[in-house]
Amino acid sequence: MFAYTATAPRNQDQYFQLYVLGASGSVGGYYPHNSTDLFIGDTARWYVGVTNSMGLVQLVEVRIKLGNSTIAGPDIAGTNSSVAQQVDSSYRFLRENETWEFPLFWKVTNASINGNTTTITQLQMGNQTVGVDISAVNASKFRMIIELWTLDASSDSFQYGWMAGPNHHAAWLQVWFNVTTTLGS
């Protein structure tokens, strides 16, 4: 009994935590004007964090996608990722219980507003300029979707979410915003 207790591996839940914080490093304050309105050229300063509680070293990828209210986000079951356009990604090997937090500074550098349709055509993600073409009509908004992907070592390919035993799990976040020329509420 003693020997078994001393040598048997301990069962633990296997999971990741994914979070996004605003400019002050806390929940909220995601945009410069204390609203979800973002002017062209305004920089959104976010901090994205991932904690590995899988019990083993993992290679994680955080994918950033730009969507609107009509482009499908990740499904509720957590099996399919969003089909929105990927605009950035970051990779990191994480030890057990390690938290990786990295800055995600971005801005809309080019957009057109024609009547009730707003179209984003260019973003700056960190130092990189990314061409996009995504529109939102009327009061509908845009959203940044943050997805967690992991490297499946056996197949040597990235999978959306992760496997904990036979079960698939996923973690994703989204933050909504408006591109505007006049400040709203």
Place this chain on the structure above:
Amino acid sequence: MRSKTVLEILPLIVLLLVTINLAMAESQQPQLHHGFGLALSSVQNAELAGATDAELSPLVDELNRALTVNLNALKESPPSSLGQVDQTLTHVQAEANSIQQSALRRTSTGTLTAYLSGAFAAVIATLLCAIGINVRGKYHARRLTQRRITLK
């Protein structure tokens, strides 16, 4: 005769064009070096064998450095050589395998020690129990003899 030749060559041309197209599409996708999966697998196996965080931390740091080199190389046009990444991944794999072997030895020694300690503790407990029963028996016998003498 001529149309027959064209019909024979046409599928080959289509196949060739499709292959070139697929190859180009694949090369446009930024891809991480394929060795990362193998290196991760080696590190995870070492961890499962009982390697400590202190043993694995330098390898994880090396992997993160290789990752940065790989990502920077992909940003260059045309992508620069991944020879350095290749070397690092090979080194990490070799180190992880070596750590795994020593961790396995350590774990089996630990398991053996735990089971031997358990067996030793069980023997001692059995002996103590036997001595206890013996002493209790003798005490009862003496008390019984004393009572008989007192009754007479």
